[in-house]
Structure formats: structure tokens, C-alpha cells
Amino acid sequence: MIKKRTYIYRSFERFWHWSQALLIFFLAFTGFEIHGTYDFIGFENSVKWHDIAAWAFLVLIVFTIFWHFVTGEWKQYIPTTKFIKAQVSFYITGIFKGAPHPTHKTIYTKFNPLQRVIYLGLKILILPVQFLTGFIYMFYIYPDNPAHEFGLEIIATIHTIGAFALLAFVIAHVYLTTTGDTPLSSIKAMITGWEVIDVDEKEERMKHLQKSLDESVAGYYRMDKEGRIIDVNEAWLEMYKYTDRNIVIGKHYSVTRDEKNVKELDELVAKVMNGESITGIPAKRKCMDGTKGKHVLSANPVIEDGEIAGMEGFILDITEKEEFSEHMNYVVRNSSAGYYRMDENKIIVDVNDAWLKICKYGNKSEVIGKHCSIICRPTELDNLETKFERVLKGETMSGIIGTRKCKDGSVGKHILSANPIYVGNLIAGIEGFILDITKLEKDL
Amino acid sequence: MLTVKTSKRKFIKLFSLFIAIMLPWLIAIVYFNNSDGEEIPLRSINFIKDTISKVDHSKFAILQQEFETPQELTVACLSCHNQTGREVMQTSHWKWTRDYITDSGDTIQLGKKNIINNFCIGVSSNERRCTSCHIGYGWENNDFDFTESKNIDCIVCHDRSGTYKKFPSGAGYPVKEEKKFGKEIYYPPDYKLISQNIGPPTNENCGACHFVGGGGNNVKHGDIAMEMSNIGKTVDVHLAVDGGKMGCVDCHKTERHNIGGSLYSIASTDENRISCEQCHSEEPHIDRTLNLHTRKIACQTCHIPVYAKVSATKMEWDWSTAGEFNEDGSILVKKDSAGNIIYHSMKGTFSWESDVEPEYYWFNGNARHYLMGDKIDTTEVVQLNSLLGSYNDRSAKIVPVKVHRSQQIYDPLNETMILPHLYGKDSTAFWTNFDWNKAAETGMRSVNLPYSGKYAFISTEMYWPINHMVAPIENTLKCADCHARDSRLQNLTDFYLPGRDYSSFLDLLGFGIIIMVFIGVIIHGSLRIFKNKIF
Numbered sequence: 001m002i003k004k005r006t007y008i009y010r011s012f013e014r015f016w017h018w019s020q021a022l023l024i025f026f027l028a029f030t031g032f033e034i035h036g037t038y039d040f041i042g043f044e045n046s047v048k049w050h051d052i053a054a055w056a057f058l059v060l061i062v063f064t065i066f067w068h069f070v071t072g073e074w075k076q077y078i079p080t081t082k083f084i085k086a087q088v089s090f091y092i093t094g095i096f097k098g099a100p101h102p103t104h105k106t107i108y109t110k111f112n113p114l115q116r117v118i119y120l121g122l123k124i125l126i127l128p129v130q131f132l133t134g135f136i137y138m139f140y141i142y143p144d145n146p147a148h149e150f151g152l153e154i155i156a157t158i159h160t161i162g163a164f165a166l167l168a169f170v171i172a173h174v175y176l177t178t179t180g181d182t183p184l185s186s187i188k189a190m191i192t193g194w195e196v197i198d199v200d201e202k203e204e205r206m207k208h209l210q211k212s213l214d215e216s217v218a219g220y221y222r223m224d225k226e227g228r229i230i231d232v233n234e235a236w237l238e239m240y241k242y243t244d245r246n247i248v249i250g251k252h253y254s255v256t257r258d259e260k261n262v263k264e265l266d267e268l269v270a271k272v273m274n275g276e277s278i279t280g281i282p283a284k285r286k287c288m289d290g291t292k293g294k295h296v297l298s299a300n301p302v303i304e305d306g307e308i309a310g311m312e313g314f315i316l317d318i319t320e321k322e323e324f325s326e327h328m329n330y331v332v333r334n335s336s337a338g339y340y341r342m343d344e345n346k347i348i349v350d351v352n353d354a355w356l357k358i359c360k361y362g363n364k365s366e367v368i369g370k371h372c373s374i375i376c377r378p379t380e381l382d383n384l385e386t387k388f389e390r391v392l393k394g395e396t397m398s399g400i401i402g403t404r405k406c407k408d409g410s411v412g413k414h415i416l417s418a419n420p421i422y423v424g425n426l427i428a429g430i431e432g433f434i435l436d437i438t439k440l441e442k443d444l
Numbered sequence: 445m446l447t448v449k450t451s452k453r454k455f456i457k458l459f460s461l462f463i464a465i466m467l468p469w470l471i472a473i474v475y476f477n478n479s480d481g482e483e484i485p486l487r488s489i490n491f492i493k494d495t496i497s498k499v500d501h502s503k504f505a506i507l508q509q510e511f512e513t514p515q516e517l518t519v520a521c522l523s524c525h526n527q528t529g530r531e532v533m534q535t536s537h538w539k540w541t542r543d544y545i546t547d548s549g550d551t552i553q554l555g556k557k558n559i560i561n562n563f564c565i566g567v568s569s570n571e572r573r574c575t576s577c578h579i580g581y582g583w584e585n586n587d588f589d590f591t592e593s594k595n596i597d598c599i600v601c602h603d604r605s606g607t608y609k610k611f612p613s614g615a616g617y618p619v620k621e622e623k624k625f626g627k628e629i630y631y632p633p634d635y636k637l638i639s640q641n642i643g644p645p646t647n648e649n650c651g652a653c654h655f656v657g658g659g660g661n662n663v664k665h666g667d668i669a670m671e672m673s674n675i676g677k678t679v680d681v682h683l684a685v686d687g688g689k690m691g692c693v694d695c696h697k698t699e700r701h702n703i704g705g706s707l708y709s710i711a712s713t714d715e716n717r718i719s720c721e722q723c724h725s726e727e728p729h730i731d732r733t734l735n736l737h738t739r740k741i742a743c744q745t746c747h748i749p750v751y752a753k754v755s756a757t758k759m760e761w762d763w764s765t766a767g768e769f770n771e772d773g774s775i776l777v778k779k780d781s782a783g784n785i786i787y788h789s790m791k792g793t794f795s796w797e798s799d800v801e802p803e804y805y806w807f808n809g810n811a812r813h814y815l816m817g818d819k820i821d822t823t824e825v826v827q828l829n830s831l832l833g834s835y836n837d838r839s840a841k842i843v844p845v846k847v848h849r850s851q852q853i854y855d856p857l858n859e860t861m862i863l864p865h866l867y868g869k870d871s872t873a874f875w876t877n878f879d880w881n882k883a884a885e886t887g888m889r890s891v892n893l894p895y896s897g898k899y900a901f902i903s904t905e906m907y908w909p910i911n912h913m914v915a916p917i918e919n920t921l922k923c924a925d926c927h928a929r930d931s932r933l934q935n936l937t938d939f940y941l942p943g944r945d946y947s948s949f950l951d952l953l954g955f956g957i958i959i960m961v962f963i964g965v966i967i968h969g970s971l972r973i974f975k976n977k978i979f
Binding site: 011014015018019022034035036037039042043044047048052056091095096097098151152153156157160161163164167168171172175178179191192 | 454465469472476922924927928929939940942943944945946947950951953955957961962964965968975
């Protein structure tokens, strides 16, 4: 359970609660004057206002009953014996030891078991009895009334018992409001509607996940075992320029790719269906209108009942970024400085021609997908790994003099720069440049 | 951190919540406070002042004569109003009785004539004095002929000259020649003048007897007195010269000389009653709750918060102290600062009160009376009349009542009330001889009942429902006069009255629990602060 500031009492609920509170105080005040306990505003005024307040209360109660059924809030009052002992012993002993409340207040269970029983008792016993006896009292017409056998005395006595019960409740109720997180937090909550209450962590997480899935800028997709798309979110639709989800649902995933790129995806899907998870693969998509886009893609199997039932994942659009860095790419490609890029596992993802030359490799494919240790002397490996780890935590390094192990086993020296690659807020890898200084050193 | 914009938005949100909660309250307060100030229209139905077309009696030939006796005048009246004698002789004003169903189911004639009260007790053997308020001439003893129409005293009710007065101990006759009674001089009436100035009864005509029942102003009723003809609204909204300007007969409607309305000090059945509802309807209030109250609360209960507003009324009469004299043997009379007699040798000790809060009883329109000869329970206060009804009686309402309490003579051996012979120049009358034994013997013999020879005094009560001195609206009872722990209805305990009644056990338990919860909260809170330093 986690605590969270939550809107727990709605406007009508607060209006009802405080109006009812006022009415109960007012009815008690005028009622006990009618009873003859004291003399403040006079018997006549007391009767007049007691009657008016009774009618007002009746109207309020009718609206409130309606509200309870319409909102389903009546379910809050279903009594339970579970934890009722715990709740009682909390008030008797636990509270003095600073023990936590035995039950948790959530928007679905606003009341503890003791509250449920007491409030339900008020709603179905005390208040109806007060209304019934009150209105009989009001319309009771002396002995020529059929209800005369029961008499005004018994009606008045029951009404008075009800009044005492309500008064005792009000005192205890007001006091028990101080047993919240702070003495005033419950009262404040009943005024503003907001209270810090327990929320179900799992549920809360699900809610947020659901929300992020629906509203994320990352596109979400899910497909079944046969490769048919069964769900996508708004961001996905937007990236693929679909206007209607129904067009894409049920289609095979191949519609999302160019013919030449489908194969790559087939392989990926096959892997995932075998249980592998894929993170951060760049991909080219074919949008609905035939235009192209680029994105980074993740994929993981969907497991239902212990079996792989499909695949789901996210795509992050990188089209714009790529276009923006077209020139940069050109520079990097043609630079005499060696460029490298690694993913977060320090697997080499990309290098430029200058890098291949410096490290004496002939072809990109020889290094891409390999761990960075292939160009490192074993003695230097720890040193390098620590440096990269620091970069993966966000540090940027430059002008570091490093040694390398080339393809042919020869050793060279270079100046190295390394900076983290961000995808959104996350560090997805490392990139940087190397400048060969072997020759320079030899010259020196 | 909140930006200025979001904190402002948050403030607006909270402010609108606050407004949403408070707005209904504000609307209610404004709405209901404004509706308070409305003038309440007086609802009145069926009310018509009698407008009998005037007949100028001075033009009648038969009245152009000097009448020697009052009977001659009556004969003259009846010579034109030739059915009226028969009508009058059927009324309780003449008969001084009405039908009464006894506990055993027999219908008997019961009324002033044969009932006893706890003022001057009973008519029999004291007729000369008592019947000065009878609408007839010459009821001196049991032999009075109730079928002789010429003995009807028409003018005591219909005199508009204001000069006619019966003599207080004249058996219903006015004087033949100038005569003193106490300090007051009575003159022989000018029958010719009177006969040519007659009309429907005025308040003074009715009041000549009814305002002074019991031998003095406001003694008996408490809610009608001589000043009623000249009062303001605060005393009685109906009769007030600045109010309804109404007369007795405007409410006490009369048909064939049978005057509406009866008082349950002597009346006993729910008949010939007049009520506020006749004019004001059964739901006269705007307020629904108040209209519901009319089912169980008589109008009088709230609208007559006090009676005896001007002159005091007699509340207690202790006959047992009668018979003390000044040292020189002359009649001893003590008066309070207001001039009310509080002791008189002939009558005993009195207490008087003004602005009296009524007592309240259930009443369904039927009353039971003590009948001469009935056994009494000597361990209890004797109720000479009792108003019937209870909470569960659908026709009963709570009414305001003047309760007159006395110590009066009874026969402890026969366990009956005694009707004493009080007035007379003979050798046994109490007011002449001050001997209770002789007075009791003569009195009881006159009603053919035994007297054991032993007498004692017992507490009695009489119930006089209060119907007059209706207060203006601002002085009516307020809810809390009854709906409070110190309720005016303290002695009506057969129902649950909100505000007055409560279960002391439940209150103790309820407030006990509230206090325990409070203490529990304080202990729990202190322990938390102490153990965890939560703040």
C-alpha cells in the first residue's frame, strides 16, 4: 500500500454531510427544547423550526438516497465482520502504541468495518425511526387517531431515545475524526474533498501503465501468434499515419514494411516467438500513405497460460532526428576521425570507415555486433569497462589517451572521446571518436 | 506548491460549497420571519346582531295608566304578547330547574331551586332573599305557583329606563314605598315610565342578577361583573367599548325566551350551549398546529389567560368561622386593603383574588351534581358539581375553570350535606340567631330530609367554567404556558404533553450516556496525547 493524495469526497457528498450535520445539531437543539430540557428560543419557535428542519432533512435524505444508488456509494455501507475485532482493539489499545490502522482507507473502502456498521445502523435504523416517529408526532391527532392505541407517549419516548443515540453518535463521531493521519486531516478532507489515503500499489501501477500506454509518445503494438496486429495505440497510429485503428487491426505485420525490409522483420518475429526479447533495434517503416519513417523498436513475447501467444513492444520515432543529423552523418562517415557507437551492453553498433582503417578492419560487418573488448588489450579491459560504465551513467569524456588492439594484433595509441546516447531520458549507448596518435608518438 | 490561481479556484470551490449549505437556511429564515408580521384576519361566521324593528310602546293605550302593582303591568304586557307567558314559564329562568338524569337513570328536575352550592348554600327556607333574582314576583316558599303567568317579572329583563330594581329580600318584588337595604335606598318603580321604555335586554338587565350572583359584584362567576359595560379590550374583546361593543344577547341568542348558554355550576347536560365556534368556526387559526389543538382545547383555555381582571372574585369561603362578633356584640366585618370583605360575623371568612389564573379540567358538556340527601364520602373533598370528561373522551376538551372552595356545614352522622336556614326574621335563621343547629334543622325540614342533630364542616368544591373576559390576541396563552415543565395543565395527567412530560428514567439514562461518551472521549484523547504526542 502506498499513500496518495486522493479526491475522496465529492461535492454532493460534502454538501450532504455538512447539511446533515447542521440539521442534526439544529434538530437536537430545538428538539430538546420541545422536550422541555431548556428554554432558549421558546417552545413555539422550537416546534416551528423543528418541523421546518424535519421537512428539509426529508428532502435532503431523498436526494441522498438517490445519490447513493446512482453512484453505487451504497456499497460502502455493506457491513463486514472482517477486521471488526481488530478495529475495536485498535481503538482500545493499538492507537496508544502508535499502531497502524488495521484497515486501509481507499476510495473503494472509505469506511472501516466499525464505521460501516455504525453508519449503516444510522441509515437504516436510527434515522428511519426518527423520521417515522417524528412525522407521526407531527401528524398525530389526539385520541381520535387510529394509532391512538400506541399513544403519543410511546412515539415521543422512541423519538427521544433516537435523539440520545444520535447525540452520542455525533460526539463519538466528531472525536474519532481526529484519529486520522493528523488530528484535522479527516475534517479537512470532508471540507475540501481531498485526503491522503492508501492506494493499491498494483492497481495504481496498472492505472498508470494503462494511461502511459494509451497516451505515450511511444507507439505500442501487439500481435498474435500468426503475426496479425491486434492492438496499437494512438502514437503508433500517428507514426504510421493511420487515421483509423480498424484499418490496421487484424492485418499481418508485413503491411508495415517495404518488401525488402520484411525479411528482417520476419527474422525478428521468429526470434521473439521463440522467447527472445529485442531491445532498441532501428527499423524502417512503411507508413499508410507509402512514405517511409525510421524508428527504434522493442519486442517481447506475450505469454498467456505459459505459452507464447504473440508479441508486443514499442516503437520510438527517430525519423526527424535522422533527417536533422543527415549532415552530421555525412561528416562522421567521411571524417578522418574514427567514429564508433555502442549499445548499453557495449556491443558495437556502428563505426565509420576511418575507424575501420585505424583498427585495421576491412569491413564493418567484422565488428558490428561484437563486444568492445575485441579492440582492447586484455590488460586494459577493466580500465576501459569502468570508463564506459561511467559514461553509461551520464558522464562525458574527452581527450583520453587509450591503447587499442588492432585486427592484426598490433597495438596503437589514440585519443578517445565518449559520450552517452540518449533516447528520451534513458541512456541507450555510447558514442565517440578516436584520433590515432601512434604515428605522432613515433615521430616524437 | 499552489499557484495564486489554483488557490483562488480552491477558495471559490469551498466558498460555493459553504453557500450551498447555508443558502437553504437563509431562505428559510427570511421566508418564515417575513410571514410572521402578517395581520391575522378575524374570522367570524353566522354573527348577526339582532335588529328587532322598534315598537314605540309609549303609543300603546294600555300602557297609558298608573300601575299599582307589578302584576298589573305584567297583565298589560301579556294582553298583547299573549303567548309569551307560556314561553317564559317553560324556561329555566322561571323554573330554576332543568331535566337531570340521575346516576340511577331517572330524569328529575334539578336547578337553582333545589341544588346546593358552596356560597349561600341553598334556596329552600331562604326564598325571600334568594328569589330577589327570580324573574317572578312572590316566590316566598314552596307554595309558589309556577303556573301563574301574572307573576312573571317582564321588566327586570326588558326595562330600558334603568330605574327598575327588585328589593334584595323582597321575594322578587320591588318596594312599594321607599326602603333601605344596608346603606342603599330602594324606591318604588314608576311602572308607567318603565312600560313605555322597554326593549331587548341590555347588559345592565342581565347583570342586575348575573354580575352580582352570590350577593356581591363578581362573587360567583369571576368572569362577569358590573364593570363589564364599561371596559376596554384588555378585559374583554367582545364587550369592550373600544372593541366588539357587543351585548350579552349578541352571543346568548334567544328563541322563544329560551336564552342560549348554560353554566355548569347548575346545568348538567350538553344542551342549549353556546360556543365560540358558532362565530369563529372550528378552525379559526392560520396555523395548522393551533387548529389541531381546537379538537382538545376549548377556545377559552388559551384566550382567557386570567379572569377577575377588574374586580376581585371570591375564591374561598369558610363558613365554620362565622359567628364571631365585636366586643360590643355588633356584627364584625373585616375588609382587605381593596375593600373586599374578608370576614363577616354572619358568613365567616372569605378570600378574594383578582387576575386569577384558571384551573383546567376536561369537560364534555356534562356535569354531575350533588343532590340533596346524597351520601358523601367524608374523607374527601365534596364536589358539589363535577365536570365530566377525560383525555380519552372524544367530546371532551380542556376548559378553564374557577374552582370555588368552601368549608360548609354537613351532617356527620347522616353523612349528608346540610341546607341551613340562613335568612329570616324567625327564631331559627342563622343570620338572626347564629345557631347552626336550629338553622340546620329548619333548613333540612324544608326539603324533607333528616337532620341528626350533629353538624360539622367539610371542604367542598364547585366548578365554574370560565367563558368571558376573552383577552386580546397578544395576551393569549403562549405554547410554553402549557408545554413546559411548570405547565398550567399540571393536574391533567391522563395524557402525554410535550414539553411537560418526560420519562425521568430515560432522561437520566440518555444524558448519562451522553456524559459518559464525553468523558470517554476526553480520557481516550488525553491518553493519545500522553502516549503518542499526537499534536
